[in-house]
Amino acid sequence: MINVVLLGFGNLNLNLCRAFIDAENVEIKQIYNRNPIKLETPFKSIPFTEDLSKLMEADVYIIGIPDDDISGFSESLPIQNRLVVHTSGAMEMDQLAHRNRKGVLYPLQTFSKHRKVDFKNIPICIEAENKTDLEMLEKLGNSISENTIEISTSKRARLHLAAVFVNNFVNYLYQIGDEILTKEALSFDLLKPLIFETASKIEYLSPAEAQTGPARRKDQKTIDKHLQMLQNSPNSEFYELFTKALRQK
Amino acid sequence: MINVVLLGFGNLNLNLCRAFIDAENVEIKQIYNRNPIKLETPFKSIPFTEDLSKLMEADVYIIGIPDDDISGFSESLPIQNRLVVHTSGAMEMDQLAHRNRKGVLYPLQTFSKHRKVDFKNIPICIEAENKTDLEMLEKLGNSISENTIEISTSKRARLHLAAVFVNNFVNYLYQIGDEILTKEALSFDLLKPLIFETASKIEYLSPAEAQTGPARRKDQKTIDKHLQMLQNSPNSEFYELFTKALRQK
Numbered sequence: 313m314i315n316v317v318l319l320g321f322g323n324l325n326l327n328l329c330r331a332f333i334d335a336e337n338v339e340i341k342q343i344y345n346r347n348p349i350k351l352e353t354p355f356k357s358i359p360f361t362e363d364l365s366k367l368m369e370a371d372v373y374i375i376g377i378p379d380d381d382i383s384g385f386s387e388s389l390p391i392q393n394r395l396v397v398h399t400s401g402a403m404e405m406d407q408l409a410h411r412n413r414k415g416v417l418y419p420l421q422t423f424s425k426h427r428k429v430d431f432k433n434i435p436i437c438i439e440a441e442n443k444t445d446l447e448m449l450e451k452l453g454n455s456i457s458e459n460t461i462e463i464s465t466s467k468r469a470r471l472h473l474a475a476v477f478v479n480n481f482v483n484y485l486y487q488i489g490d491e492i493l494t495k496e497a498l499s500f501d502l503l504k505p506l507i508f509e510t511a512s513k514i515e516y517l518s519p520a521e522a523q524t525g526p527a528r529r530k531d532q533k534t535i536d537k538h539l540q541m542l543q544n545s546p547n548s549e550f551y552e553l554f555t556k557a558l559r560q561k
Numbered sequence: 562m563i564n565v566v567l568l569g570f571g572n573l574n575l576n577l578c579r580a581f582i583d584a585e586n587v588e589i590k591q592i593y594n595r596n597p598i599k600l601e602t603p604f605k606s607i608p609f610t611e612d613l614s615k616l617m618e619a620d621v622y623i624i625g626i627p628d629d630d631i632s633g634f635s636e637s638l639p640i641q642n643r644l645v646v647h648t649s650g651a652m653e654m655d656q657l658a659h660r661n662r663k664g665v666l667y668p669l670q671t672f673s674k675h676r677k678v679d680f681k682n683i684p685i686c687i688e689a690e691n692k693t694d695l696e697m698l699e700k701l702g703n704s705i706s707e708n709t710i711e712i713s714t715s716k717r718a719r720l721h722l723a724a725v726f727v728n729n730f731v732n733y734l735y736q737i738g739d740e741i742l743t744k745e746a747l748s749f750d751l752l753k754p755l756i757f758e759t760a761s762k763i764e765y766l767s768p769a770e771a772q773t774g775p776a777r778r779k780d781q782k783t784i785d786k787h788l789q790m791l792q793n794s795p796n797s798e799f800y801e802l803f804t805k806a807l808r809q810k
Contacts, residue, residue: 379780402775402783420751422758422773427765429758435751467745473787474741477734477796478752479759480774481803485731487768487810489723496719498712502669502684503727504763509671509678510728511760514753516676519736524671525729526651531628534651538722546806547726553798554730561736 314338314452317370319385321345323423324399325376328456329355331431335455342368365390372397372452374417375408383407395445401472404465405439415440415449418468419457422479431456437463437471488547520561527558563587563701566619568634570594572672573648574625577705578604580680584704591617614639620697621646623666624657632656644694650721653714654688664689664698667717668706671728680705686712686720737796769810776807 314337318325321343332338333354342359343351344367351360359368367373367390375382375398382398386409389396396408397415408414416439421429436453438460440446446462453460463471486507490500513522526534535555542548563586567574570592581587582603591608592600593616600609608617616622616639624631624647631647635658638645645657646664657663665688670678685702687709689695695711702709712720735756739749762771775783784804791797 378778379783402780402786421755422762424762424766424771427762433754435754461751463747467747469786470741470745470790471747471751473790474738474752475755476774476787477741477799478738478756480772480776480807481799482731482734482756482759483762483768483772483774484803484807485726485734486763487772489727490768492719492723492726496716498716498720500763500767502710502720503723505682505684506670506724507727507731507760507763510731511756513671513673513676513732514735514749514756517673518749519732519739522673523729523732523736525725525732527729529627534628537651537718538725541719541722549802550726550730550806553802554733557795557799558729558733 314372314448314455315341315370316452317342317344317368317373319344319373319375319389320377321349322376323425324419325374326425327423327429327431328374328376328399328419329358330428331456338452338455341370364388367391371395371448372415372417373412374399379403383409386412395440395448397440397449401437401468401475404469405441406465413441413445415445416465416468417449417453418463418472420471420475432458434459436460437468439463439465439468485550488550491547523558523561525558527555528561530559563621563697563704564590564619565701566591566593566617566622568593568622568624568638569626570598571625571627572674573668574623575674576672576678576680577623577625577648577668578607579677580705587701587704590619613637616640620644621664621666621701622661623648628652632658635661644689644697646689646698650686650717650724653718654690655714662690662694664694665714665717666698666702667712667721669720669724681707683708685709686717688712688714688717734799737799740796772807772810774807776804777810779808 332340340358344361373396379400382403392411394412396412397417401418405414405416418437420435434457436457438449450460489503493500542551581589589607593610622645628649631652641660643661645661646666650667654663654665667686669684683706685706687698699709738752742749791800
């Protein structure tokens with residue numbers, strides 16, 4: 313049995329909590345949050361504290377708070393020689409306070425409050441200073457996912473960068489699509505089947521193989537029409553940059 | 562019963578053919594293609610020709626060829642006063658030859674040869690010169706989809722533009738993600754659960770609500786690290802443009 317204390321209860325730790333509850337060999341000993349929160353079913357029975365001096369003993373302490381606060385927060389923990397991990401893609405493991413054993417447990421996924429995700433396929437990227445801790449994190453990762461992998465701070469940073477492109481930036485393109493349709497009083501729903509199929513295609517084709525469109529086909533007439541429709545729109549910059557890149561490929 | 566002749570047999574008409582075969586009130590009278598093709602099951606029994614002078618009579622002729630060729634090809638058809646439609650998002654209906662009745666049947670989706678798509682949820686955008694033809698196209702659309710809508714040439718052009726953003730450009734971001742990971746000898750598979758979840762999120766959140774990431778949070782430290790990793794990469798231009806736009810929102 314691995315005993316876990318969750319430090320912070322934002323979208324990420326909330327979703328980890330949901331997954332650990334269903335895991336056989338994990339016990340959530342305690343949830344800490346800076347501000348009081350009302351724990352609802354199925355979390356009701358988990359001990360909660362807003363007071364760091366009342367932290368319980370556990371095998372792993374999992375920090376799930378904004379990146380910029382991780383370092384300072386880890387310094388403020390009144391514990392020693394315990395395994396303290398953060399869950400950030402961008403943050404170095406070494407940003408954690410040295411008085412505890414450091415580690416990282418980074419689930420490569422986007423989390424929402426109101427949506428329970430299935431951890432089974434989510435890559436859990438782990439890192440630790442020593443072998444025993446790494447094995448513990450591996451066990452913890454395996455308790456919720458079929459894809460736990462050791463990834464160094466430097467590789468994790470690149471992975472996180474790639475994630476920004478395929479998640480944050482992709483979502484921004486959805487926003488642009490929404491904007492274009494709203495101007496025409498057309499529903500964004502019209503684009504959803506296309507959006508799902510675009511994401512599904514890479515299951516059996518590489519992104520390079522799946523690439524289509526006017527720029528890929530060098531269809532200058534359509535490109536010119538599109539640029540004309542985008543006149544005076546900041547979105548024309550995106551159109552031009554993608555078109556240039558796709559032409560050069 | 563609606564009789565259909567398919568003109569051209571690329572990914573789009575191939576997939577329409579698959580759908581029409583399963584439809585109750587549609588009969589595919591004939592497939593024309595410029596070059597000979599071997600029709601395999603379940604298309605074996607459909608008459609095929611490479612000779613335009615041998616076109617059969619039908620209620621609707623559906624052109625599925627590259628945009629640039631549509632106009633000239635429709636001029637070359639040795640038929641008159643028939644309903645001839647193209648399937649392009651970007652092309653005006655009026656680009657079709659005037660000697661036939663003009664129309665458009667544009668399924669808003671991306672098609673591949675080796676993947677059978679479910680038309681049920683795909684928006685079928687229709688347009689015609691007269692009411693009777695529009696009703697015929699509506700019946701035809703409804704035979705395969707639950708979402709047939711009348712869309713003018715001008716709105717269809719905007720819809721197609723939006724589709725380029727959420728499909729072609731999104732897929733290019735997948736390529737960038739792939740590139741970043743390949744350099745680190747990491748598998749693109751790691752990003753797939755994130756990519757699917759990003760697409761799935763918009764089912765219950767608007768793209769604006771679903772937006773996350775360092776630029777949205779104005780997390781300058783992470784942005785600076787990312788830009789440093791992208792030094793000397795053409796992808797830094799994308800990173801800067803998205804970051805600027807997300808900051809301004």
